[in-house]
Amino acid sequence: MSKAAPAKKPAATAPPPGCTLDINDPQVQKAAIRIQASYRGHRSRKELREKGPPRVLEPLKDVVLIEGSAAKLTCRISAFPDPFIRWSKDGKELRDGPKYRYVFEDPDVVALVVRDGELADLGQYSINVTNPFGQCSDSARILVEVPAKIQKGPDNTKARKGATVTLTAEILGEPAPDVGWTKDGEDIEEDDRVFFEIGTTTTTLTIRRATPQDSGKYEVYVENCLGMDQSFARVDVA
Numbered sequence: 001m002s003k004a005a006p007a008k009k010p011a012a013t014a015p016p017p018g019c020t021l022d023i024n025d026p027q028v029q030k031a032a033i034r035i036q037a038s039y040r041g042h043r044s045r046k047e048l049r050e051k052g053p054p055r056v057l058e059p060l061k062d063v064v065l066i067e068g069s070a071a072k073l074t075c076r077i078s079a080f081p082d083p084f085i086r087w088s089k090d091g092k093e094l095r096d097g098p099k100y101r102y103v104f105e106d107p108d109v110v111a112l113v114v115r116d117g118e119l120a121d122l123g124q125y126s127i128n129v130t131n132p133f134g135q136c137s138d139s140a141r142i143l144v145e146v147p148a149k150i151q152k153g154p155d156n157t158k159a160r161k162g163a164t165v166t167l168t169a170e171i172l173g174e175p176a177p178d179v180g181w182t183k184d185g186e187d188i189e190e191d192d193r194v195f196f197e198i199g200t201t202t203t204t205l206t207i208r209r210a211t212p213q214d215s216g217k218y219e220v221y222v223e224n225c226l227g228m229d230q231s232f233a234r235v236d237v238a
Helices: 026-048
Strands: 052-058 063-066 071-080 084-089 100-106 109-114 123-131 134-152 157-159 165-174 178-183 194-198 202-207 216-224 227-237
Touching: 052 123, 063 071, 071 123, 071 134, 084 100, 109 123, 134 216, 157 165, 165 216, 165 227, 178 194, 178 202, 202 216
Parallel strands: 052 134, 063 134, 134 227, 157 227
Antiparallel strands: 052 071, 071 109, 084 123, 100 109, 123 134, 134 165, 165 202, 178 216, 194 202, 216 227
């Protein structure tokens, strides 16, 4: 019984043009040297990084938050070993979740994102960075801007002649809005009988010793650099 002839090895296929490197090419040798030097530098920086307490390299900066949008506080730190990060608002710790998001953009940059901005987000925000060798902290403010608005307008009112009538509206806005009152489309000229007061969240129009001539359509309006709002009420004096 004869032996089978050994199978021939397939001929090596030449690589497509442009897909080969000549190790004797001076440009290839220079590129290899640069790659090796870069790797050694990266490894040296990592190995020589000293352990120690964290430091703030770029501090937090105040930011403006528009109602309904999001704001981001960013801080660059240096810390090895890796630190524990804690954010707080006005001394109260903020938990990572739908409202507040802890963000780690690279090994040295950390951020806090505040979502769905509202006036209650106004305040002092702090970051505390801790590792086994110590801690550091920094703070900044979030300033909230809210278009002027009337949360609740004045109620229609009926009163007897000689009574005191008050119309109150709940207002909101940051910066604090300008507030005004009109009667039948004309600005109200204040005196000791008819006047209005403006508080932080309300405005009240007072009419003392009401007369039938005080009957009419009253308007309260608020306005700031972000917007304006108005509301109406009817007063009937008999």
